[in-house]
Each structure stands twice: as structure tokens, then as C-alpha cells.
Amino acid sequence: MTVESRAAHGSGARKTATAPRKKAARPARRGGGRSTGGAAGAMVQLLTPEGERVEHPDYSLDITDDELRGLYRDMVLSRRFDAEATALQRQGELGLWPSLLGQEAAQIGSARALRPDDYVFPTYREHGVAWCRGVDPQMLLGMFRGVNHGGWDPNTNNFHLYTIVIGSQVLHATGYAMGVAKDGSDAAVLAYFGDGASSQGDVAEAFTFSAVYNAPVVFFCQNNQWAISEPTERQTRVPLYQRAQGYGFPGVRVDGNDVLAVLAVTRAAAEHARSGQGPMLVEAFTYRMGAHTTSDDPTRYRPDDELAVWEARDPILRLRRHLERLGAADAAFFTALDEESDALARRVREAIRTMPDPDPMAAFEHVYADGHTLVDEERAQYAAYLASFADHAEEN
Amino acid sequence: MAERLPLAKAVNAALRTALDADPKVLVMGEDVGKLGGVFRVTDGLQKDFGEDRVIDTPLAESGIIGTAIGLALRGYRPVTEIQFDGFVFPAYDQIVTQLAKMHARALGKIRLPVVVRIPFGGGIGAVEHHSESPEALFAHVAGLKIVAPSNAHDAYWMLRQAIECDDPVIFFEPKARYWDKGDVDTDGIPGPLHAARVVREGTDLTLLAYGPTVKTALAAAEAAADEGTSLEVVDMRSVSPIDFDTIQRSVEKTGRLVVAHEAPVFFGSGAEIAARITERCFYHLEAPVLRVGGFHAPYPPARIEEDYLPGLDRVLDGVDRALAY
Numbered sequence: 227m228t229v230e231s232r233a234a235h236g237s238g239a240r241k242t243a244t245a246p247r248k249k250a251a252r253p254a255r256r257g258g259g260r261s262t263g264g265a266a267g268a269m270v271q272l273l274t275p276e277g278e279r280v281e282h283p284d285y286s287l288d289i290t291d292d293e294l295r296g297l298y299r300d301m302v303l304s305r306r307f308d309a310e311a312t313a314l315q316r317q318g319e320l321g322l323w324p325s326l327l328g329q330e331a332a333q334i335g336s337a338r339a340l341r342p343d344d345y346v347f348p349t350y351r352e353h354g355v356a357w358c359r360g361v362d363p364q365m366l367l368g369m370f371r372g373v374n375h376g377g378w379d380p381n382t383n384n385f386h387l388y389t390i391v392i393g394s395q396v397l398h399a400t401g402y403a404m405g406v407a408k409d410g411s412d413a414a415v416l417a418y419f420g421d422g423a424s425s426q427g428d429v430a431e432a433f434t435f436s437a438v439y440n441a442p443v444v445f446f447c448q449n450n451q452w453a454i455s456e457p458t459e460r461q462t463r464v465p466l467y468q469r470a471q472g473y474g475f476p477g478v479r480v481d482g483n484d485v486l487a488v489l490a491v492t493r494a495a496a497e498h499a500r501s502g503q504g505p506m507l508v509e510a511f512t513y514r515m516g517a518h519t520t521s522d523d524p525t526r527y528r529p530d531d532e533l534a535v536w537e538a539r540d541p542i543l544r545l546r547r548h549l550e551r552l553g554a555a556d557a558a559f560f561t562a563l564d565e566e567s568d569a570l571a572r573r574v575r576e577a578i579r580t581m582p583d584p585d586p587m588a589a590f591e592h593v594y595a596d597g598h599t600l601v602d603e604e605r606a607q608y609a610a611y612l613a614s615f616a617d618h619a620e621e622n
Numbered sequence: 623m624a625e626r627l628p629l630a631k632a633v634n635a636a637l638r639t640a641l642d643a644d645p646k647v648l649v650m651g652e653d654v655g656k657l658g659g660v661f662r663v664t665d666g667l668q669k670d671f672g673e674d675r676v677i678d679t680p681l682a683e684s685g686i687i688g689t690a691i692g693l694a695l696r697g698y699r700p701v702t703e704i705q706f707d708g709f710v711f712p713a714y715d716q717i718v719t720q721l722a723k724m725h726a727r728a729l730g731k732i733r734l735p736v737v738v739r740i741p742f743g744g745g746i747g748a749v750e751h752h753s754e755s756p757e758a759l760f761a762h763v764a765g766l767k768i769v770a771p772s773n774a775h776d777a778y779w780m781l782r783q784a785i786e787c788d789d790p791v792i793f794f795e796p797k798a799r800y801w802d803k804g805d806v807d808t809d810g811i812p813g814p815l816h817a818a819r820v821v822r823e824g825t826d827l828t829l830l831a832y833g834p835t836v837k838t839a840l841a842a843a844e845a846a847a848d849e850g851t852s853l854e855v856v857d858m859r860s861v862s863p864i865d866f867d868t869i870q871r872s873v874e875k876t877g878r879l880v881v882a883h884e885a886p887v888f889f890g891s892g893a894e895i896a897a898r899i900t901e902r903c904f905y906h907l908e909a910p911v912l913r914v915g916g917f918h919a920p921y922p923p924a925r926i927e928e929d930y931l932p933g934l935d936r937v938l939d940g941v942d943r944a945l946a947y
């Protein structure tokens with residue numbers, strides 16, 4: 227089926243309970259104040275930092291109290307999992323950990339906008355997205371513990387492997403989306419990447435391909451303000467969402483610490499893709515509250531007062547205030563969630579402490595799908611070499 | 623003046639000297655400024671030489687090398703940093719199709735004094751793409767020079783020589799040895815950049831290594847000496863060109879050669895050395911040239927990297943096999 231016919235046939239079948247009522251999203255019209263920062267007015271926001279609901283002309287959201295509590299739960303559990311992983315790294319159980327602290331709303335809001343048959347291409351920090359896709363959190367730890375290079379089947383939850391090389395996965399997402407379109411499916415594909423990654427040629431090429439082939443892909447850039455030590459200003463002169471215009475598709479900036487706005491905007495972008503209108507760029511304006519990874523020292527480059535500004539915009543606190551304003555969650559809810567968090571942390575800690583090291587011979591597994599005589603030869607040689615130590619030990 | 627420095631600080635000192643000596647020298651890469659690089663190799667340089675000389679680049683490796691080529695065409699001497707070995711590939715196109723060939727295409731009329739610094743090799747418990755040894759992928763390309771120091775003194779001098787060189791130089795830094803201290807004599811006169819060096823004399827077998835593996839080779843020679851075997855260790859230092867004369871002299875003396883490197887053995891630099899040394903020393907060899915190195919498999923997860931790396935035991939196993947002929 228061609229892209230056009232998808233668009234023509236799809237509308238009825240594609241209507242889902244979560245589809246936005248409004249027409250497809252338009253890019254926000256006003257530019258930012260700072261070159262790449264921008265005033266809050268330029269961003270889609272549905273929830274103020276004080277937890278007050280506001281309306282946006284292009285992005286509305288109907289949401290039940292139950293759904294609000296669900297989003298809150300996702301964010302709290304993701305943060306707790308992340309904190310536990312950070313602690314485990316400090317205790318030497320993980321070699322490295324890239325924390326998502328501060329980016330919970332961007333991740334949960336975007337991931338909850340998706341259907342199970344949509345496909346997600348993450349970078350290496352999307353622990354909250356993985357959570358929403360149903361990936362067992364402990365699966366995410368193997369790579370950072372050094373026992374595997376991924377370890378999950380991407381097709382189980384339509385959640386691709388983490389990608390370390392910056393920007394590579396954005397092209398994969400585009401190609402996958404081209405395939406989705408060729409198949410006549412109405413799934414959407416979501417590619418996550420950072421503001422730093424936006425400078426990579428691969429990302430520019432993905433924008434080109436997706437536009438030319440009208441691929442149903444949503445480019446979801448988490449602008450967390452930093453690429454290790456380099457601020458967004460090192461990557462771009464214009465707000466990132468505006469880049470889309472040059473490629474011929476819409477771009478929008480959303481308050482990335484506002485889970486409701488992220489949900490509404492990502493739904494609209496996914497619907498844009500589903501309905502055959504091609505790619506869309508969402509820039510979630512957020513903040514990485516921790517270090518880049520546990521190896522990083524942000525005090526070397528980050529102004530002291532910056533963190534305080536963003537702490538006041540904490541995504542979890544914001545939704546909590548909203549829930550309390552609405553009276554949509556009582557003390558019992560929060561207590562139960564605390565207990566659930568503790569249980570999750572305990573489960574993760576337990577899992578990692580019992581996670582076995584791989585067999586040395588695992589290095590020779592899965593090098594080729596069809597096998598290779600050189601691998602067979604080296605495997606046999608190495609097995610014999612290892613066995614020679616065992617023989618030696620027996621002799622002694 | 624001799625000073626005891628960790629290898630990373632020796633690289634820093636070389637960059638500092640070069641920046642000081644020649645206003646055309648630039649340092650560019652991701653996080654090289656305020657952060658001082660993820661290994662702190664460029665620590666303090668931006669503070670002293672400014673953002674125009676020590677340049678934090680956008681996150682774009684093709685961009686880093688491509689613009690370095692342009693800057694070199696304009697008379698600058700860019701010293702670029704690729705953050706980790708596995709991230710050089712977005713820049714591979716620019717390095718292989720452009721940087722390596724432009725001098726020849728212009729019939730020698732233009733020079734491309736670009737240095738590409740790449741921390742390489744494993745053993746630091748990192749995630750994927752942070753532990754690789756891609757030197758053979760570059761050595762196959764004419765127009766590039768490739769070196770890999772193994773100690774602080776060489777790191778200092780070889781980098782200074784690389785910056786002064788009018789050809790593009792791929793400068794592989796053994797990241798697992800960044801914190802190893804050594805005496806750096808900044809006043810001495812360095813030997814030729816591409817000369818190999820006998821770092822331990824011996825009579826029974828030549829053990830050839832470069833970069834991070836030299837330390838392993840020396841440890842192996844120490845262990846072998848305890849067992850009564852005398853190994854000569856040669857630090858190759860340069861991967862392209864290779865100083866075959868020095869290797870040949872050593873092999874003619876010992877009659878045996880084992881080459882150790884972290885990169886996969888298959889189509890690796892050891893293969894080239896084995897072929898050439900067999901040709902040059904056929905009648906002196908008591909055993910085939912053996913290679914010890916990585917497997918034909920992706921660099922494995924950290925918990926089993928010691929199996930993949932040519933460590934002491936595997937190197938000694940190679941030595942035993944060569945001596946058994």
C-alpha cells in the first residue's frame with residue numbers, strides 16, 4: 227500500500243481511544259527568547275510548575291484521574307529504579323550508569339502516547355520508556371554491568387536495543403518506519419535522541435530520508451540542555467524543533483517536565499505519522515538533573531545555580547501538586563506507591579547481585595547467524611587453551 | 623628536564639607545548655574544553671589558550687575531521703580528539719576518502735597536517751564501542767601514518783612529532799595505560815617517529831607489541847625469565863609505516879617471533895608483520911611467526927574481556943607454542 231492509500235484508508239481503522247480530537251499538530255509559532263533556550267511561552271504546556279492545568283489551543287488532553295495516577299506511578303517507579311541503579315553503580319555492581327533523573331516526564335509522557343504495535347528506538351538513557359514498554363527493568367542492567375551488549379529481544383516489546391553510538395538509531399527508526407509504510411501498517415515509530423545527537427550527520431540524514439519517503443516516524447529529541455559538558459548552544463543556533471521546517475515537516479517544542487503536555491504532543495505526532503502525513507519532530511525541553519553518567523563530574527562545567535532552577539520544575543513534584551489540587555490521590559495512594567517503589571528497588575538489587583557472569587565462551591556465540599569456520603576454529607582453540615589450565619590444576 | 627608523569631599528563635604536556643610554540647596549532651573535539659576531555663587529557667588547555675584554540679565541537683565526528691581538513695587547507699594544524707575508538711567511524715569516510723588522499727590528488731601541492739587522537743584498546747571495564755583497536759582498518763589506507771605510544775615519554779614526543787608532521791597522523795593512545803607513570807624527558811632529542819625500539823634484550827624469542835600490549839609483553843618477558851627463557855621485547859611504536867629493519871635484526875638474533883596486539887588477529891597488523899618477516903627472515907626462523915590477539919568476534923562485554931585480551935597467560939602460551947617448534 228502506498229503512503230497515500232494508507233492515509234486514505236486509515237482514518238477510520240486508526241481511530242483509537244487515545245487519538246487527539248484536534249487536527250494534526252502544527253509547529254509552535256513563537257520563537258524562543260534565548261537562542262536555544264526559549265521562553266516558556268514558546269513551549270506547549272498543560273501543567274504549570276505549580277501543578278495547575280492550563281489549556282493549549284493545539285494540544286488538548288482529556289484524561290481521567292486514574293490515568294493521571296498511572297502516569298505518576300510510572301514516573302515515581304522509574305525514578306526509584308534509576309536511583310537504585312545509580313546506587314548499585316556506586317557499590318561496584320555496575321560499571322556505569324546513565325541516569326534519567328529529571329527526564330521522567332519526557333520519557334513517560336512520550337512512551338504512554340504509544341500503542342503496543344508502535345516501535346521504539348531508544349538511545350542509552352531511556353529507562354522510563356523501557357518501563358512503559360514492559361521491558362523488565364533488570365534487563366537494562368546487563369549492558370552496564372558488562373555481562374552482555376543488550377540482552378533483550380527487541381521484538382518482544384517493540385523496544386529496540388540501547389544504542390551507544392550517538393544518533394545511529396535515528397536512521398534505523400526511519401528505515402523501520404519506511405518498512406511500516408511499505409507494509410501498509412498504521413503503526414508509528416519513535417526515535418529518541420539527545421540535543422547533542424542532533425549534530426550528527428546520521429540525524430540530518432534521517433530527517434532527509436523520512437521527509438522524502440514520508441516515513442511514519444516521530445523524532446523525539448530530549449533536549450536535556452547538555453551533551454556531557456557541552457550546552458545545547460554548542461550544537462545549534464536555532465531552537466532544535468525549528469530544524470524540522472527546513473526538511474519540510476512540523477516541529478514542536480514541548481515542556482519536557484510536563485508529562486501531560488508531552489503525552490498530548492506525542493499522541494498528536496504519532497497520529498500525524500499514522501495518518502500518512504509523515505515525520506514530525508518533538509523537542510522535549512527538559513533537564514538532566516544528575517551527571518551525564520556515573521563517570522562524569524558536572525561541577526566542572528555546569529553553573530551552580532542552574533540545578534536549583536530546574537529542581538523547581540521537577541516533573542514528579544508537578545504532577546503530585548496537580549493530583550493534590552484535584553484531590554485525585556489520597557495519602558493511601560502515595561503510601562502504597564512508596565511501598566511498591568521499595569519493593570521494585572529490592573527486586574532490582576536482588577536481581578543484580580545474582581546476575582551471573584557470562585561464560586567466557588559466550589564471546590563466540592552469535593557472531594554470525596549462519597556460522598563461520600574461523601569462529602569455530604578460534605572457539606575450539608580457546609576451549610582447548612582453557613582446558614589446559616583445568617588439566618594443570620588437576621595435576622597439582 | 624625529566625619529569626615523572628602519567629601518560630595522560632604527558633599527552634597534555636605535548637599539546638600544551640605545541641599550542642604554545644605555534645599559533646596555528648588547534649585542539650578540537652567533544653568535551654575537550656571546560657571538562658578537559660572525558661579522560662581529562664586536555665585538562666586546563668582551554669583555560670590557558672582560549673576557546674578559539676581549544677575548541678569544543680558539536681557532537682559530529684564527520685564534522686570534526688571534515689572541518690579539520692578545511693582548517694589544515696587554510697594553514698592550521700588541527701589536533702582532533704575522537705572521544706573513544708568506537709566513535710571514529712562516523713568520521714571514517716572523511717579520514718579514508720578525503721584526509722588520506724588529498725595530498726596525492728593535488729600532486730603534493732597541499733599538505734594536511736591533521737592529527738587524529740584516539741584513545742584505544744580495552745581493559746577498562748567499559749560498555750561496547752569503548753574498547754576497540756581499529757588500527758588495521760586505517761593501516762590498510764595509503765596516505766595515513768599511524769602510531770601508538772606505549773609509555774609517557776613516547777606519548778609526549780611522538781605527539782609532538784605527529785603535530786609537526788605534514789602528513790595526517792592517526793595517534794592511538796593506550797587508554798588503559800593513561801594512568802601509568804613514566805619519566806618524560808622534555809629536553810632530550812627524540813628518535814625518529816616511526817622507529818621501533820628494543821625495550822628488553824633477549825636471546826630466545828622476539829616478542830613484538832605496541833601500545834597497551836607492550837606492558838603485557840614486558841611482564842611476560844619477566845615471567846619467562848623466571849622460567850629460564852630469555853625474551854627480547856620490541857615496541858613497534860609505529861603501525862604505518864612499520865620499522866621492519868629493527869624487527870628483522872631482532873628476529874635474526876632470536877630466530878622466533880610472536881606478535882601480540884589487542885585487535886582481532888584475523889587481517890590484523892600481526893598478519894602483515896608475519897608475512898613480511900617470513901619473507902625477510904625465512905632462513906633465520908626456527909618457528910612460524912605466531913600471533914596472539916583478539917578473536918574474530920565483537921569485543922565482548924566487560925566481564926569477559928580478560929579472555930578476549932592478549933593477557934600475560936595467552937602471550938606466554940604463544941611463546942611456548944613458538945618455542946615448541
Ligand SMILES: Cc1ncc(C[n+]2csc(CCOP(=O)(O)OP(=O)(O)O)c2C)c(N)n1
Binds near residue numbers: 420423424454709712
Ligand atoms: C558517535 C559518538 N560520539 C561520541 C560519543 C560519546 N558520548 C556519549 S554520550 C555523549 C553526549 C550525548 O549527548 P546528547 O545527545 O545530548 O544526549 P544525552 O546524553 O544528554 O541524553 C557523548 C559525546 C558517542 N557515544 N558516540
